[in-house]
Amino acid sequence: MKEGKKSGFGIIGLGRFGMALTKTLAEADAEVMVIDEDESKLRRVRNYVQDAFKLGKLTKEALEDTGIGECETVVVCIGERVDVSLLTTLNVINLGVPRVIAKADSIEHGIILERIGAEVVHPEMETATRLAAVLLESAALDMMNLNDDYVVSEIKVNNWLNGKSVRDLHLEKYALKMIALERGSSSTIVNFSQEDIVAGGDAIAVIGKFSDVDRFERKVMNRE
Structure with a gap:
């Protein structure tokens, strides 16, 4: 990790969620x-x-020796062992990491x-790919849960x-429905037409099942 200004991402715990998050961030050329x-x-x-450390005990001293305290964001992906999760998260916070996100396995x-x-992520509600998108500030801007299946998401x-018409987004292939076009930060268009063109700085608000929103966002991210 670079010295001086805090930068990059730290991932603690390489279970399925941690592994997927690591790969997604690395594929986006992030420092991990x-x-x-x-x-x-x-x-x-x-x-x-950039660095991979084997640690059996996640004490504050051991974590500090790895340099993870120099990361701008650390994600603690230890959900199933609540005591280890809490202590590790507290240790990372006490190292002065500006943003600490932790996986939780229960409310x-x-x-x-x-x-x-800590900020909290629930893997049953958020995929590692979606969290990576948020961290990288790429596709996902905001999400509102409507119920267990449906969400409204701004992309x-x-x-x-950029430059595609609403029709050319082919949202129907993903079982999604567009409900608004955010034109920059100045206006929200709800009476848009299928011929309206989306441009850089805009965002589209879509409604659909979480899995379908995630599938569309993956395509958007992979085509960037």
Whole structure:
């Protein structure tokens, strides 16, 4: 990690969520360091991350020695071991990391994480790809849960979407419905036509099942 200004991402825990998040961030050329106790998992990511450390005990001193305190954002992906998750999250916060996000496996777990100062992600509601998009400020801008299946999501218009008409977005292929066009930061258009052109700086608001929104966002991100 670079010295001086805090930068890059730290991932602690290479379970399915942590592994997917690591790969997605690395594929976007982000600076990533990872920590896990399993050497076989670390070998799987060493070719595309800046640093990979094997740690059995996640004490504040051990974490500090890795340099993870110099990261701008750290994601603690240890959800199933609540005691380890909470202590590790607290240790990272105490290292002065500006943004600490922690995986929670229950509502109660999430409440405690929030109380000690972490942002919380629930893997059953948010995929690692979506979290990476938020961290990279690429496709996903905001999401509002309507119920267990449906969400409203704002998606930033990137280079691949720029210049397309609403019709050419082919949202119906993803079982999505566009409900608004955010024109820059100045106006929201709800009476748009299929021929309206989306441009850089715009965002489209869509409604659909979470899995379908995520599938569309993956395509948008991969085509950037």
